[in-house]
Amino acid sequence: xxxxxxxxxxxxxxxxxxxxxxxxxxxxxxxxxxxxxxxxxxxxxxxxxxxxxxxxxxxxxxxxxxxxxxxxxxxxxxxxxxxxxxxxxxxxxxx
Amino acid sequence: xxxxxxxxxxxxxxxxxxxxxxxxxxxxxxxxxxxxxxxxxxxxxxxxxxxxxxxxxxxxxxxxxxxxxxxxxxxxxxxxxxxxxxxxxxxxxxxxxxxxxxxxxxxxxxxxxxxxxxxxxxxxxxxxxxxxxxxxxxxxxxxxxxxxxxxxxxxxxxxxxxxxxxxxxxxxxxxxxxxxxxxxxxxxxxxxxxxxxxxxxxxxxxxxxxxxxxxxxxxxxxxxxxxxxxxxxxxxxxxxxxxxxxxxxxxxxxxxxxxxxxxxxxxxxxxxxxxxxxxxxxxxxxxxxxxxxxxxxxxxxxxxxxxxxxxxxxxxxxxxxxxxxxxxxxxxxxxxxxxxxxxxxxxxxxxxxxxxxxxxxxxxxxxxxxxxxxxxxxxxxxxxxxxxxxxxxxxxxxxxxxxxxxxxxxxxxxxxxxxxxxxxxxxxxxxxxxxxxxxxxxxxxxxxxxxxxxxxxxxxxxxxxxxxxxxxxxxxxxxxxxxxx
Numbered sequence: 387x388x389x390x391x392x393x394x395x396x397x398x399x400x401x402x403x404x405x406x407x408x409x410x411x412x413x414x415x416x417x418x419x420x421x422x423x424x425x426x427x428x429x430x431x432x433x434x435x436x437x438x439x440x441x442x443x444x445x446x447x448x449x450x451x452x453x454x455x456x457x458x459x460x461x462x463x464x465x466x467x468x469x470x471x472x473x474x475x476x477x478x479x480x481x
Numbered sequence: 482x483x484x485x486x487x488x489x490x491x492x493x494x495x496x497x498x499x500x501x502x503x504x505x506x507x508x509x510x511x512x513x514x515x516x517x518x519x520x521x522x523x524x525x526x527x528x529x530x531x532x533x534x535x536x537x538x539x540x541x542x543x544x545x546x547x548x549x550x551x552x553x554x555x556x557x558x559x560x561x562x563x564x565x566x567x568x569x570x571x572x573x574x575x576x577x578x579x580x581x582x583x584x585x586x587x588x589x590x591x592x593x594x595x596x597x598x599x600x601x602x603x604x605x606x607x608x609x610x611x612x613x614x615x616x617x618x619x620x621x622x623x624x625x626x627x628x629x630x631x632x633x634x635x636x637x638x639x640x641x642x643x644x645x646x647x648x649x650x651x652x653x654x655x656x657x658x659x660x661x662x663x664x665x666x667x668x669x670x671x672x673x674x675x676x677x678x679x680x681x682x683x684x685x686x687x688x689x690x691x692x693x694x695x696x697x698x699x700x701x702x703x704x705x706x707x708x709x710x711x712x713x714x715x716x717x718x719x720x721x722x723x724x725x726x727x728x729x730x731x732x733x734x735x736x737x738x739x740x741x742x743x744x745x746x747x748x749x750x751x752x753x754x755x756x757x758x759x760x761x762x763x764x765x766x767x768x769x770x771x772x773x774x775x776x777x778x779x780x781x782x783x784x785x786x787x788x789x790x791x792x793x794x795x796x797x798x799x800x801x802x803x804x805x806x807x808x809x810x811x812x813x814x815x816x817x818x819x820x821x822x823x824x825x826x827x828x829x830x831x832x833x834x835x836x837x838x839x840x841x842x843x844x845x846x847x848x849x850x851x852x853x854x855x856x857x858x859x860x861x862x863x864x865x866x867x868x869x870x871x872x873x874x875x876x877x878x879x880x881x882x883x884x885x886x887x888x889x890x891x892x893x894x895x896x897x898x899x900x901x902x903x904x905x906x907x908x909x910x911x912x913x914x915x916x917x918x919x920x921x922x923x924x925x926x927x928x929x930x931x932x933x934x935x936x937x938x939x940x941x942x943x944x945x946x947x948x949x950x951x952x953x954x955x956x957x958x959x960x961x962x963x964x965x966x
Contacts, residue, residue: 389842400841401838403822403825403829404819405826419895420897423785430779430782430862432859435861438860439687442673447716462806465577467808467809467810476820
């Protein structure tokens with residue numbers, strides 16, 4: 387497996403990260419080095435092995451459907467780049 | 482005082498030989514002098530620290546002291562700390578003043594500990610040398626031309642230089658144990674689920690675990706007792722009764738069975754590390770322990786499996802940084818999509834972007850089974866290896882790192898080489914086991930060497946006992962770098 391510049395740019399787009407052509411080039415070489423490392427996994431026989439997602443195989447807890455959080459909108463919005471009247475502002479998406 | 486154990490400091494505070502404000506001032510003064518050279522702290526706020534210390538003094542005077550009341554503690558900048566800048570080592574969060582406390586931070590406050598500042602770290606905990614921080618690299622106090630390890634490199638450098646009595650850290654692939662080893666400290670990563678991840682900025686959620694970094698196993702036991710425990714706000718926090726991790730500290734080691742994985746003693750280990758580790762094992766044998774060879778045949782696959790699982794989870798976790806609700810927003814953009822792309826392109830550093838791209842790739846359509854699912858199956862094989870090994874021993878030991886601390890810049894342009902510096906620690910995270918590093922001597926350039934201890938699930942108390950008995954017989958953990966401040 388070896389990525390082309392176009393594939394690196396496509397991945398960056400999927401991840402919503404703008405990268406310069408120089409960055410794409412460097413990333414390609416470094417990513418390809420990392421993929422050589424990862425490629426070792428393909429040779430391992432894992433038939434009948436259950437994938438392991440959680441170290442102690444715990445299950446998702448459920449909680450009562452009740453309000454537990456207090457309203458701290460002001461505190462949370464104080465760290466936002468742009469807010470107005472309790473709303474987060476972003477560039478217009480609907481004309 | 483600067484080399485005192487938490488117990489010593491606690492007694493001095495209780496007997497009013499020193500106040501928390503005085504003790505905090507002592508460390509704040511040291512931080513002010515040493516930080517320009519070491520860069521161990523991202524945030525220092527003297528007034529905030531002293532205000533908290535004075536509160537502790539009032540509680541001590543009123544006879545209402547909590548167990549560790551008045552002792553200063555540094556927090557890794559990955560832990561949200563109310564009213565403090567919490568950057569995670571990233572430009573993305575360079576202006577983020579947390580509106581709430583992480584569970585670990587609130588537990589430490591409840592135990593009476595005073596926040597001494599926020600320590601530097603690799604950006605979003607992605608790194609093994611503390612060179613990926615937006616706030617610049619941290620230097621190793623034993624030799625400032627070398628790295629302190631990472632990602633909890635600031636925490637390690639701060640405690641090693643005695644700028645803080647202890648610190649919090651997090652460990653996803655070795656980020657507590659590796660810097661502890663490279664800076665001559667004792668650090669512990671608990672069993673996955675023992676310490677709540679609430680308010681600990683997420684990197685790879687199925688692997689991330691917070692833990693203590695301190696001078697000794699006894700200090701780590703006190704800190705772990707304070708920071709662990711069930712928290713409903715972390716969906717993977719384990720609902721277990723509270724534990725006193727000091728309860729087994731003094732137990733004799735006679736009859737202890739130490740497993741030595743033959744894969745950890747192969748050719749990858751540098752000669753100086755090998756001789757320090759072998760000497761430590763000899764010390765254990767003198768104390769009545771026996772060593773047996775065990776095998777972790779799949780451990781060689783842990784680094785590649787980790788570099789599928791961790792980036793996959795990171796690419797998902799870091800999608801929350803979009804420049805809308807918090808964090809960095811690019812100054813100029815044309816539309817919403819462009820705002821996302823520019824904010825993330827400018828806000829994240831090179832290593833973080835690299836891992837997000839790996840994650841995006843291994844999770845993408847058509848590759849999920851081949852990479853992510855395959856890595857999770859190999860994770861099972863690695864955990865099974867440990868289960869089998871623990872049938873033949875009580876604890877596993879080996880080196881924490883293949884070599885002593887390397888030079889600043891030595892591996893920063895070669896990601897794969899950097900990743901391989903965590904070769905002995907990563908398998909422990911994949912299996913979810915508890916692990917420690919304790920100082921066991923010095924190697925090349927008079928740099929510290931770490932001995933890694935790996936316990937079975939929930940065997941932290943036993944592991945701490947095994948480390949403590951060694952520290953009663955040796956004094957490596959009391960050594961500190963030459964004072965340069």
